[in-house]
Amino acid sequence: MIEQQYIDLFEQYRSELDRYSSEAMNSYRDAAFETFKNIGFPTSQNEDYKHSNIARAFDADLGLNLRNIPIPVNPYDAFKCDVPNLSTNLYFLINDRYYDKNQHPEFLPEGVFVGSLQVFSVNYPEQFEKYYAKIADYSDNGVVAYNTMFAQDGFVVYVPKNVSVDKPLQLINILRGGVDLNVNRRILIIAEENAHVKLLVCDHTVDDVNFVVTQVTEIFADVSAQVDMYELEENSVKVTRLNNLFSEQKEKSNVVTSGITLHNGYTRNNYRYRILGEHAEAHAGGLAICDKSQHIDNFAFLDHSVPNCTSNELFKTVLQDKSTGVFCGKILVERDAQKTQAYQTNRNLCASEDARMYSKPQLEIYADDVKCSHGLTTGHLDDEALFYMRARGIDKExxxxxxxxxxxxDVVDLIRIETLQERLVNLIDKRFRGELMRCGNCNVCK
Incomplete structure (x- = not known):
């Protein structure tokens, strides 16, 4: 059994886990451990993981840095952002630990906390207890249970009531290790009533070893809060990334999330959104560009439980060579959620004969006064459009x-940071031309 080695590891090194984390984070480990022992990692026998064998990623000799041994990397040397005019407050996670040697600490509005999850749990115990591990449901998700067992630090954004963080925040996740490594990250975003914040998360790989990354993100948007979270994955082909994002919204809140995969190895994104207050809006976007034998699996579940709310999902995949893509999307409109407007669109482009795309859009509606739709297309490039362009002197390639x-x-257009939109168009063009071999912003990869 694949899980047994991690059960033994947890029991053997529990004191090390606790010593290099915080008391508040440690208090969640036992319950997660009991769940993990019962359900283990998801397998392809589970309908939601039919085309993605998650368990196989852990059937390897992976190291875990449980004792917080310093990683020899200066993120300011390894990473130089090349998004022109993108002014952000910059932060780093080295593997799954917060980098606390920020060279240029930026001014933040009063009451805002951005930084280490460990430190937040000590300095803001009430807020930590109220929000941490509250919507990241692991009752049927062994990866989330596993992450809760082993996570020792992470990144948190806390914006109190009526505060706006006007300057976007940027978190750089840097993977670094001399041996094959398991990394377990946590990200917590809390926007209290009428708070506004935007976060860009960028994933980069430095070393040419195998990484298995679990990431759990929790987003809380209180009344009239606005949260934007954009993820840009530019990992090496040796990275398996198992990403679980949970979002919970109250009335009149507005949440935009978008996951852009420009380069990867094996990726599973598990998105779960709950709309709990009237007149809330949720916008979920996803874009993946894969070639060689890369694999991308986007799963999205959106729950409308109250009336007068709006959601929009747009996921697109471009597949080349022998890459594979998966999309499974489900919108649930509960009985009391009248006047719901919910739209789901999945568009896929197979640019080679050997590429494979599996898609399963779903609507489950129990209310009778709603506007809901879902659309799916998977195909090749339009021959007529190609002919039209070639007739005007543009060569075939x-x-x-x-x-x-x-x-x-149109996925890029969902992003509400104009300079990031412009840069993404350029990075996408470079990716299709083979000029973006591993990442766009990392000096090590140039």
């Missing part, structure tokens, strides 16, 4: 590239 870039544009 350039026409293909232009059409693929255009195909991705």
């Amino acid at each position: 350039e026409a293909r590239l232009l059409l693929m870039v255009a195909f991705t544009r």
Whole structure:
């Protein structure tokens, strides 16, 4: 049994886990451990993981840095942001630990906390207890239970009532290790009533070893709060990334999330959204570009439980060579959720004969006064459009590239940071041309 080695590891090194974390985080480990022992990792026998064998990633000799041994990397040397005019407050996670040697600490509005999850649990115990591990449900998710067992630090954004963080925040996740490594990250975003914040999260790989990354993100948007979270994955082909994002919204809140995968190895994104207050809006976007034998699996579940709310899901995948893509989306409109407007769109482009896409959009509606729809298309490049462009002097390969870039544009347009939109268009163009081999912003990879 694959899980047994991690059960033994947890029991053997529990004191080490506790010593290098905080008392508040440690208090959640036992319950998660009991769940993990009962359900283990998800397998392809589970309908939601039919095309993604998650358990196989852990059937390997992986190291865990349970004693917080310093990682020899200066993130300011390894990473230089090349998004022109993108002014952000910059923070780092090295593997799964917060980098506390910020060279240029930025001014933040009074009461805002951005930094280590460990430190937050000590300095803000009431807020930590109220929000941490509250919506990251692991009752049927062994990866989330596993992450809760082993996570020792993470990154938190806390914005109190009526406060706006005008300057976007940027978190850089850097994977670094001399041996094959298991990394377990936590991200917690708390926006209290009428608070506004935008966060860009970028994933980068430094070393040419295998990484298995579990990441659990919890987003809380209180009344009239606005939260934007954009994830940009630019990992190496040796990274398995198992990402679980949970979002919970109250009335009149507005949450935008978008996951952009420009380079990866094996990725599973598990998105779960709950709308709990009237007149709330949720917008979920996803874009993946894969080639070689890369794999991307986007699973999205959105629960409308109250009336007068709006949601919009737009996920697109471009597959080349022998890559595979999966999309499974479900919108649930509960009986009391009248006047719901919910839209789900999945568009996929197979740019080679050997690429494979599996898609399963779903609507489950129990209210009778709603506007809901879902749409799915999977196909090849439009021959007529190619002919039209070639007739105007554009060679075949350039026409293909232009059409693929255009195909991705409406997902990019969901992002509410204009300079990031512009840079993404450039990075996507470079990716299709083979110029973005591993990442766009990391000096090590250039």
